Amino acid sequence: MTAVEQDQPDFAIRLEQVALGYGDTLVQQDLSFGIRRGDVFIIMGGSGCGKSTVMRTLTGLLAPRQGRVLLRDASLWELPEAHRAPLLRQVGVMYQSGALWSSMTLNENVALPLEQYTRLTAAQIRAVVDYKLALVGLAGVGGLYPGQISGGMRKRAGVARAMALDPDILFFDEPSAGLDPLSARRLDDLILELCASLGTTMVVITHDLDSIFLIGDDAVFLDAETHTMLTTGNPRQLRDHSKIPEVRAFLRRGES
Numbered sequence: 688m689t690a691v692e693q694d695q696p697d698f699a700i701r702l703e704q705v706a707l708g709y710g711d712t713l714v715q716q717d718l719s720f721g722i723r724r725g726d727v728f729i730i731m732g733g734s735g736c737g738k739s740t741v742m743r744t745l746t747g748l749l750a751p752r753q754g755r756v757l758l759r760d761a762s763l764w765e766l767p768e769a770h771r772a773p774l775l776r777q778v779g780v781m782y783q784s785g786a787l788w789s790s791m792t793l794n795e796n797v798a799l800p801l802e803q804y805t806r807l808t809a810a811q812i813r814a815v816v817d818y819k820l821a822l823v824g825l826a827g828v829g830g831l832y833p834g835q836i837s838g839g840m841r842k843r844a845g846v847a848r849a850m851a852l853d854p855d856i857l858f859f860d861e862p863s864a865g866l867d868p869l870s871a872r873r874l875d876d877l878i879l880e881l882c883a884s885l886g887t888t889m890v891v892i893t894h895d896l897d898s899i900f901l902i903g904d905d906a907v908f909l910d911a912e913t914h915t916m917l918t919t920g921n922p923r924q925l926r927d928h929s930k931i932p933e934v935r936a937f938l939r940r941g942e943s
């Protein structure tokens with residue numbers, strides 16, 4: 688390997704000149720950044736700037752208007768559907784609510800993607816489900832229904848389900864929304880543990896500054912006014928050194 692190659696960061700996802708929107712509404716444009724493999728990467732910015740919209744495009748739900756999204760060096764939206772679907776199985780998503788089926792036990796919820804997308808036997812699926820629930824600190828409670836457990840436990844179960852197929856990349860949409868501070872902190876710790884132990888790349892949408900500074904290795908800041916990214920970088924360094932007023936105000940809770 689040459690010195691030049693060694694210097695290239697190892698990106699799990701790259702965006703090249705991406706523009707996004709709905710109908711006549713432009714949400715974001717000129718998005719060019721990379722998410723390094725094994726990082727916890729934060730998508731941040733004020734309400735309505737387009738964080739969830741970016742996540743939709745990176746997880747295969749919304750085609751960009753322009754530009755390329757490279758996932759494992761494959762151009763996600765230029766692939767035929769038959770090739771895009773298997774690539775997207777490398778991507779797990781944990782939605783705000785945990786998105787669990789209320790009529791199914793936690794075991795059944797985590798088993799669902801394994802039944803759908805693998806050829807594992809029932810016994811093998813049971814073993815994987817037990818392992819995933821243990822990973823998120825829910826060993827022994829797989830027989831309960833989502834309605835029987837706390838909000839924090841539901842989110843953990845959502846993480847277990849998102850991880851069922853061993854994704855390379857895991858997305859979290861506002862993971863701490865609706866949680867008390869202690870449960871939110873436990874979820875942050877879980878994200879860090881899973882990232883460190885499994886090497887999974889974590890992409891997290893959040894407004895929560897404590898969480899951003901605790902878990903974020905790298906970040907992009909999206910702006911609603913200009914409809915583009917203002918900067919990228921480590922959130923603590925951006926807080927302390929960014930020269931961009933909007934970024935400083937956001938990361939310093941309005942103080943300049």
Ligand SMILES: Nc1ncnc2c1ncn2[C@@H]1O[C@H](COP(=O)(O)OP(=O)(O)OP(=O)(O)O)[C@@H](O)[C@H]1O
Binds near residue numbers: 712735739
């Ligand atoms: N399905 C949709 N159709 C049309 N416009 C939409 C749709 N979803 C979102 N928008 C608009 O796109 C813009 C960006 O929304 P998005 O939810 O991506 O922002 P966000 O940064 O995630 O917001 P928040 O922090 O409030 O959750 C907003 O103006 C929103 O009203």
